[in-house]
Amino acid sequence: MEIVTSIEKMTQISLKWRKEGQKIAFVPTMGYFHEGHLSLMRLARKKGDRLVVSVFVNPTQFGPQEDFEKYPRDKKRDIELAKKEGVDVLFCPSKEEMYPPEYQTYVEVTELSRPLCGESRPGHFRGVATVVLKLFNIIRPHLAVFGEKDYQQLLVIKKVVQDLNLSVEIVSHPIVREIDGLAMSSRNVYLSSEERKSALSLFKSLKLAQELVKKGERNSDKIRKIVRDFILSHPYTKIDYIELRDPKNLIEKKEISGPTLLAIAIFVGQTRLIDNIILEID
Template sequence: MRIIESVSEMQQQADMWRGEGKRIALVPTMGYLHAGHLTLMQKARTHADIVVMSVFVNPTQFGPGEDFERYPRDFENDIRLATEVGVDAAFSPEAAEMYPEGYQTYVDVTRVTLPLCGKSRPGHFRGVTTVVNKLFNIVKPHVAMFGEKDFQQLVTIRRMVKDLNMDVEVLGHPIVRESDGLALSSRNVYLTSEQRQEALRLSQSLREAQTLIQSGERRSDIILKRVREILKAGKDMRIDYAELRHPETLEEVSRIDGPTLLALAVFLGTTRLIDNCVLNIPQ
């Protein structure tokens, strides 16, 4: 695998691949790879000739007091894992390479970033859209892969691509889970064994919501009441949000009349976890 650290070298290599008629796929990551990331990379291979992963812990998407400094990092292991699944190149710049002295330009997507994580993490999505825009300009992919665990992020990036007429196809991939249902996340490493067990309440509450839908319940307040009961029963668990939203506009939903996003965020101790599913009315 080729490791590229400079913007200009990555752009030149991308131009070379494109000149050879090769299709490029990008999988953006902040490193500390797990099976979810690797699944995205394997899926990207089915859409492209060249797979590039970025490894960049982006400082602009972390707020004051968040875990930027302690965010888990293991670059050598990331390279080993990505090589095993056939990734062709890793773009891994330093922060000063991405945000040089005097940097002052940002991308701001508005309405879809206001609720959910946007409400509890002001400025987060401005950092996400800015760095993804930069990665698109640097890696020049034909297609980019994102996991659906960060559902609001996926909606936001698709909105940015559409609004700014970007020539890149944005693909989402279903959440990858442990055998017991816990959504894979690099932040799971922060959890104690007891917290790890309590974290299963997220996937449990998602399943309970779908069960209510299948039994005929359509009222959002009833579904959310049950979801919150499950989460609140967790030891050392604090709900950030549990909301029902339209899966494209992220507008609040008061009654389930079609596919509806159930989005969750909780704190277990100091660790913030998110999870979601799209609830579907049975045919």
């Protein structure tokens, strides 16, 4: 496995592979790998001839009050794990390599970026769209794999690809969970063991909502209230949002009339966690 920090070098490698007719698969990450990341790598490994994984804690997607500085990092461990997954190149550019002085170009997806995490984290999806477009231009993948835990991010990236006429196939991977159901996240390390117990209410509330829908409940407000009360019955929890939306365009759904995204963000102590499910009417 090659570790590359320079943009120029990375592009050279990709161009060479492309000339050889190799299919390039790409997994963008912020590092501190967990089983979720590794699953994306395995899927990408299967789908491409060459696998590039980027590790870059992207400053432009963090708000000024957010956890950019303390976001967990462990490059040595990431390198070992990536090697085991058969990664060909681990691309780890510096902040300065990606955003040199006088950097000033940003990509914005207007409507899809507005609700949910976009409302709680102004500028977040602008940062995500920008860095992913840069990485696509540097790495020139044929396909890129994203996790469904960041559901809104997945839609934003798909929109960038479609609107800007890129030819990258966007592949999504289902949410990877701990045995008890908690969605894997690098931020889970922030949780104390007491908070960890309460955090499980997030996953359980998704299941609860699915049960309600199965039993015939169609009213979004009612589901939202039950979910809210359930989560808040656990200590240390605070609701950021509980939203029921069309999974294609994130437009609000007052009634569960077809597949409906239930997307939730909560704080457990100081830690912000997100999770989601597509509620299905059978």
